[in-house]
Amino acid sequence: MKGDFISNLPKIYGLYTGGFLIFILLMAILEQVGVSGETIGILFVLFTIFIYAAIGWLSRTMEVGAYYVAGRQVPPVFNGMATAADWMSGASFVALAGGIYFGGHGYLAFVVGWTGGYVLVAALMAPYLRKFGCYTVPDFIGTRYGGNLARFCAVLILVVASFTYVTAQINATGTIAARALQIPFEVGVWFGLLGILLCSMLGGMRAVTWTQVAQYIVLIIAYLVPVIWMSNKQGFGVIPHFSYGDAVMRIGELEAQLGVGTKATESFPGVRVLTTLHNAPGEGLSSWKFATLAICMMAGTASLPHILMRYFTTPSVRAARKSVAWSLFFIFLLYFTAPALATLTKLQIFDPNLATGIIGKAVADVQALDWIQKWSAVGMLAISDSNKDGILQINEFFMRPDIVVLATPEIAGLPFVISGLVAAGGMAAAMSTADGLLLAIANALSHDLYYKIIDPKADTRVRLIVARALLIIIGAAGAFVASLKLTGILGAVAWAFCFACSGLFFPLVLGVWWKRANRPGAIAGMVFGFAAGSLYLYYLRTGGAPILGIDHLRFGMIGMPVSLIAMVVVSLMTAEPDEETQAMVDEVRIPSGKTILSESH
Template sequence: MDVRFWTYLLVGLSFALYIGIAIWTRAGSTGEFYVAGGGVPKIANGMATAADWMSAASFISMAGLISTMGRDGSVYLMGWTGGYVLLALLLAPYLRRFGKFTVPDFIGDRYYSSTARVVAVICAIFVSFTYVAGQMRGVGVVFSRFLEVEVETGVIIGMVIVLFYSVLGGMKGITYTQVAQYCVLICAYLVPAIFISLMLTNNPVPQLGFLSDAAGTSTGLVEKLDGIGKDLGFKSYTDGHKPMADVFAITLALMVGTAGLPHVIVRFYTVKKVSDARTSAFWALLLIAVLYTTAPAVAIFARTNLLDTVAGKPYVEMPEWFKKWEDSGLIAWVDKDADGLIRYDGTGPAIEKMAGSKKVEPKFVALSDKMARGFHGERVLLNEPTDVTNELYVDADIIVLANPEIAKLPAWVIGLVAAGGLAAALSTAAGLLLVISTSVAHDLFKRTLNPSISEKGELMLARVAAGVAVVIAGYFGVKPPGFVAQVVAFAFGLAASSFFPAIVLGIFTKRINRQGAVAGMVSGLLFTATYIWYFSFGFFGVQGTPDQYWFGISPEGIGALGMVVNFVVAIVVSMVTPPPPAYIGELVERIRLPRAAFGEEDSGPSAH
């Protein structure tokens, strides 16, 4: 039974499971559609939150990024988990008590302004679309690499599945599907990690393997990797290479940006009480931490294995996986010195960028061409070789996707990884689609354009909006705009410099008024957007260079500074304008205390 058989079997079984759950948990009301009726058990909600939170990027790309960046990759680990702490402590309990479905609802009511509400809706929709396009792309990538179908076909299959269970089940369907998806993705991540940890360190727990000696030696595994890397001219794995100010800013921007992600905030509405929301937040972070503490171990294991297997070895002796992933463009070799040996070192990229592409990506001569293969059987590249001695191109995604094959694990493990990658992408995509449909049906129509719409009409509208959103997201998944990488950085910066300060100030001060909040959001956004745009695209043909960075902060981390700008402007403007009306003070008072302190039951959000 080969890899293909296992992949089809495991992916097929997992899809059947998701569809079965969707049929079993159909939503009948807007309350069930938006927040699952607020009646999801704590641990189940924790698992769903974890699946929501961990995207295709967490599953497929993160370990690879860490593996390539070494110490500097810590920004993703700390940024994405630390942001969850901010969310759980500063935002979630209060928004939950506020008792409405969405973040724009809060911004609109707290700042008594429908302009603020509409600005927040637009931000929420933009952030969600950016993310969901990335997830659909992730689905396409997994399909094309494991099942050998076109990326486009893969995206369409993913769209149909997501459409089916999010449109039918709403939040209720999505929640219980995400519980199943968490189980699938965490098994898929842990099983290969445990196998490889045993092989490399004799310790079955990857987190402990990270600390252990390499099997059969008295050298620490991390030390050994640093040693091999140094011999090949790579920068030290365990030392930082980015300026400290930049690491600080990127970590902060990622933390604050993720804390403002609308699809995770909504997860706190799906349990019965605020106290349950806190407990479920704990479960969620614990379950997220299982993957996030395994990732740096996987990064080290995979890098050690990769260097051992590939560096300095003849191409003709490369195992099967090398050729397979060469065909998918994740790895490429150009024999610069014509010795048939793969020279892999830290001198820089092996190949030049193709004209018109944003990053270094290998393009091969088509297989149908008689020049398709070089002297040793390698795929011939269209890219020009660079001047440096390094001959190997390695895509960061290969670290997770090819990890089981590099370590020679059985075929079913490889199939499991495919199912896990799909689970991670689908669960996040579904959560985001729901935010988009809620934003359109609830915030835009019900609250702004047509308040008299019936519940049935709103539910219908929410379903249609989810359907349209899937199609648009799928389109971006098939034809990703060339600026996707910048847009993702932009989404984090946007969330960090707009939502987060407005929500925090709205909860912890009573003095911040409409003028302050709107001025703060607009100036934070403009500042961040201008900085990113200047360094990514430039103005009137003048583009910034890294030596012009303020305090050495790259566009990736500028959201942190944008957040500070937002805070300062909001406070100063509020001080010089009249205080908000008295009933806003009461509203703030009410979200600071348990509902029961006012003699009310904590019954969850209401539609009105």
Template sequence: MSAQSAFASRLKRYYAWYTGIFMLFVAGLAVGEYFGLSQHMIGHVFLFATIAIYAGIGVMSRTSNVSEYYVAGRRVPALFNGMATAADWMSAASFIGLAGTLYFSGFEGLAFVAGWTGGFVLVALLIAPYLRKFGQYTIPDFLGARYQGNVARVVGLVATILASFVYLVAQIYGVGLVTSRFISIEFEIGLFIGLAGILLCSFLGGMRAVTWTQVAQYVILVIAYLVPVVILSYKLTDIPIPQAVYGAVLQQISEREQQLFDAPEEVEVRELYRLRAEGYAARIESLPESLDLERRAMIERLNALRLGDAPAREIASSERALRDLPRTPAEAKVQWEKARLEALERSRPPPRHAEAHPGRTPEESNIARNNFLALMFVLMLGTAGLPHILMRYYTTPGVADARKSVLWSMFFIFLLYVTAPAYAVFAKWEVYHNVVGSSLDILPDWVASWGKVGLVKIEDLNADGILQLAELRLNTDVIVLATPEIAGLPYVVSGLVAAGGLAAALSTADGLLLTISNALSHDLYYKVIKPTASAHRRLVISKSQLLVVAVVAAWVASLRPDNILFTVGLAFSIGASALFPALVLGIFWKRANRPGAVAGMLVGLSVTVFYMVRTHSFFGGSMQHAWFDISPISAGVFGVPLGFFTIVAVSLLTRPPPQQIQDLVDYVRYPQLPSDLPRSD
């Protein structure tokens, strides 16, 4: 038996024991809950025990070897690299956000499933084997060597950091969300507790520690994802195979949708929201007078309450409303326009779950279809351009292992993606049948508990004391985390799901932090600023940058960006437009040169970022400025073709690359040539 085979066998034994012990741990907590162990204690034990496991693996995997720190010694077996890649991929967006998006969007949410799955096909066919054969450490490394120098390397470095940082913010936000809810602390405190776990996993051991931690995290997240939905499937259908039977439950949802959407009380509430939207429109139209009138009215009401000896709670509420009132007409316009759009959205019936490309008119249906295709396109190409995923294929022993690793990745990701639609359907059945139409006085506890962290909001707009569907607002990120509580499952299942969500967020955050810090230390500091730096100095720089990036990302996440899945989608648009054209043409077209690649990356990135800023409300933009009504999450659909066109046009108009670069392309592409480049430190 070869040393590599023996190493793989040992790993299988270790992780088999680890899986068995974790399942016994969950069973022990379930027994403890049966005998009276409090929910508070279960939440603490789940989260702190799993973070301790990851931190322990990180500490045991510490290293000062450059190859181990950057690429795990290039000895990770394909099976385990597939698990680590799946964990790296199964971010908070996939674990927490995907089922929620399918819950709200129905058929339209399948764009995420199809796009991300198709993206790994592109990785297997176009990217991973060739990057592994190239044999360096990072994506900017490839760009610097293929396109002759530091200009392309630095542009690729900027794109790598931007895409990875946006993705990282979403993961740290997910960490804060899980920890704040399940151990009942402030969101910001939970965020920094999770950040400490991230740093312990990656700080001492780099890619080596992150790899073995991600394998452990995948085991936990896949168990956590499957257990609740399997129980729900058995509860609703008597068959514990949710992937095979959720279609029957979907038919019941379609019947319930027909009843709900046409109910008089639902129509009444939607009409009230329409009138509210019109009211906001009128206030915006009459600015600044409307803001002055509202401020004076609030001050008069507050003075009247104080003079009338009103209850302290009512006075405090009026003071808070006055404090939250926009200070300037410009601020009022932005805030009221956001409220108008929200009210307008809630005045419309939600899309039917099984309806493809819904719309009240043929034009709206065409817009929905175009956005579906654009999003799928961006996610596919973004998957093949995300640096933290592509870096994983530098860690395998050879090119063949890189190909096998992609296949294993797809299998492990498939286990979750084929289950996400069932999650959405079962959760929607529970909400539509057991929550909507209930008295506000007897709503289940999960409504209040998730309302405290801002993910569930209820407004009795028609004051009838009954919860209508339009009066219930659920954040997409709450569906998976709250499903065990929604379904009335034991709290230990909720704790397990929280541990899985934390594992998903931590695993991806580890990979992203390492990608950014390695890019700064290896590609910027070592390759550009100080090529004579020692290995020890490079590792010190990498670790210091890792700390800085982690703190900055945590601060941005504390501002609570959009829902996790949307934020991650922006990162895919950036990766697709800035990196994918340069990578693919660099591998398959020898004529691509440095001016073309630099121009193509800059044009693709600039157009994508410009469109995001122009159309997304977070940046003060508006969909009124959208091109072809494409959502900002799919901004890369404009950047990618422009990137390809620019690289081709500029390359043809300038001198071809030298012969040694063209030979490098042949070397990377053809399997009959030697499979390993000399490795650089």
């Protein structure tokens, strides 16, 4: 190929996508000639991880600019794809549709929050942080407000938020690897970590960028293909997204007939029956709960360092802005599919007129179904004829929310190759997010803590070796915590957002938008906001009752106002920032010209 790597990107990833589609076809042929489903699952996972690792190896570097910000030459569309993969975690891929299936309208606040946050990123943050020219988010805080204490606070919040998040992702890679490769979960976790480190260790941000683009392509194909295939097979329309309104209505009718909302009379560990109506938004408190969850997720999006740092890699301020728009577009493709998937899967299970319907059928017949047996065997599904009438009632069908995405191909009777594809997609989603998070933590510790605070004279080689050593240590710590199975995937994800927005949202926003904001104010904002949020979480976890419906998923609603008030009050009580800082803020607001920090800071 002629020309340099960057100008050949569309061709390279075009070939890659074609290659992946051929691989899927090959697997489909193998399935037809009688290769077992297990083997196909293993091939899918191993083949894709091998590709990512190869990209990681090819992107190895010993240059600081390439390691921290991919040389600042990632075009907006590709950065958009990389951000989308960085963003969409194992939770989005595996758990979102299941959450909507079980959580009804209230859960859709996640869908709105995790997309709406990008408007904040575009309007308030990304272009200005790019103009700053920082390597990490604490780099911005440390330079804008000055002083090691401010920088250190930012590092601390970043580490807590990202570490909470990364254990959930390593947990997800472990779960998927364990299932696809048929190894114990504890081994799967370490196997997943190995894959993650192969992608990021040698090439830092550069390697993570190009593997994330590859991972986005796998995960979006893996999400869309089953939904569209199923929709066509079951007669829900060629592209179901715009035509499932009838399905929503029909579910409403069936819910009344089937008695959704009746509590189960038995219980099984890890699985539950559906009791929430599909589309029943409430008023008052439930509107408030929707709004508060959406606000926490949106502000969290705009404060999570692993997302913000993706916009440091574009060639210009304008490209950074553009790339936020593309990020949201690529994220949108998955997020507007998830509710369609949840709705259609639910209808397939409910509707007695469809061949796939199981509610209201004889329990013995349902128990004979392949997919029911398979998922029951691993304890993710349970059927029990509680009232002994021989008919499966809605409150006798127990399921783990996570399996909606993974089991859909089987419920709809699609070939196994699709299940293998979905496993590869889930793996890609979890790995790409874990990569971004580990890198955010390791970079903050190596650049901000080690280089900027501890040893400013360290030379490039030492800095990059420290960065890599930290990556391994943090990854291992994450895998260790994940193997303890402390929290569910989704709880940990929501916490990460709340930690990030409690401590970082206002110091970041006001750093650009309020010239009067000064060092003591920013430190107060970070410390008090983060402490208030964390203490409230502690209060809830030790048995406190949620105040005003603000539960552990939304504790950012406590942290953020405290952070804002502390920051404004303390800033106004202390001296305004010096001339130099004010001039710096003026300069950040202008998109053209040199970055504030030099390339080799």
